[in-house]
Amino acid sequence: MVCLKCYCDTERKFSPFTIKREGYEITFKEVPSWICPACNEIYFDESEVEILHKTVQSLDEQSVKLKEAIVYWPGNER
Ligand SMILES: [Zn+2]
Numbered sequence: 001m002v003c004l005k006c007y008c009d010t011e012r013k014f015s016p017f018t019i020k021r022e023g024y025e026i027t028f029k030e031v032p033s034w035i036c037p038a039c040n041e042i043y044f045d046e047s048e049v050e051i052l053h054k055t056v057q058s059l060d061e062q063s064v065k066l067k068e069a070i071v072y073w074p075g076n077e078r
Contacts, residue, residue, distance in 0.1 A: 005036070013034075
């Protein structure tokens with residue numbers, strides 16, 4: 001694909017992708033991407049972004065359980 005900023009041809013590479021959510025932050029270290037060699041702009045395909053969003057959706061569901069999992073151990077009360 002062509003860079004939308006400077007119209008150079010982009011290269012197929014891997015890039016990190018960080019998503020910040022309520023209560024946690026996650027970085028996918030190697031997401032297939034398009035990188036512009038001229039201005040370093042990074043583009044992600046819709047199919048890859050969709051996979052990341054589905055992954056975060058299930059993480060959201062699991063992380064809610066963490067908040068509910070506060071356990072008071074016997075003898076630990078003050
Ligand atoms: Zn560019």
